[in-house]
Amino acid sequence: MRTIVFDLDGTLIDTAPDLISTLNLVLAGEGLPPMAYDDARRLIGGGARRMIERALLAQGRHPTSGDFDRIFRVFIDHYSAHIADHSRPFPELDNVLNRLAADGFRLAVCTNKLEWLAVRLLDTLNLSRYFAAICGQNTFGAQKPDPQMLRLTIRRAGGEPRRAVMVGDSGTDIRTARAANVPIIAVDFGYSEVPIASLRPDRLISAFTELPAAIAAVETQALAAAAATPLADSNAP
Secondary structure, eight states: OOEEEEOOBTTTEEOHHHHHHHHHHHHHHTTOOOOOHHHHHTTTTSOHHHHHHHHHHHTTOOOOHHHHHHHHHHHHHHHHHTTTSSOEEOTTHHHHHHHHHHTTOEEEEEOSSOHHHHHHHHHHTTOGGGOSEEEOTTTSSOOTTOHHHHHHHHHHTTOOGGGEEEEESSHHHHHHHHHTTOOEEEESSSOOSSOGGGGOOSEEESSGGGHHHHHHHHHHHHHHHHHHHHHHHHTOO
């Protein structure tokens, strides 16, 4: 499997501190109390619009489309200026990305963040250099769990879906990969609303140091399945 596609928030980068800080600033501007950190953390993963919408609904607020657009602009303006004040890569990420690149893997990012925000975050953290493609919710006019977003990200990176694997932290990532017929490795340190193991990814890791072995295991499993297919066909009536 030569292309590895990563989710961003909660998978590569712990972005919760800056996202939640910005969210609470927006809520304060609307005269609403701040959300508790752990409650707000569970809202991350569907893009900023979805996070804001869910936070407002939790406070009993139902803004008009015009009000919501204004709130969203305030969020983006502040977040883009403070995108990496406290957001940091998860431990050992840089070393593992360097190893995967040296081993010949194409690397890509497929996120529900706006593309320019994803690029700015990865640029600020000096990680963009590893990725052949960084694709967000506005890149193709589709967002996860639409499998087309994953397929097009793989293509943009120069790979093929049949020779790819996804790494993510949420049910959205697992649904996306399954729909695209791409193996999925899940991390258990992200922002999933339910225990990620209960969603039965192909492999589960608790640290990036475990990722190369997980990729090798998924590749071995895929090769075994491919080798078994002609035998099954030859025995068909």
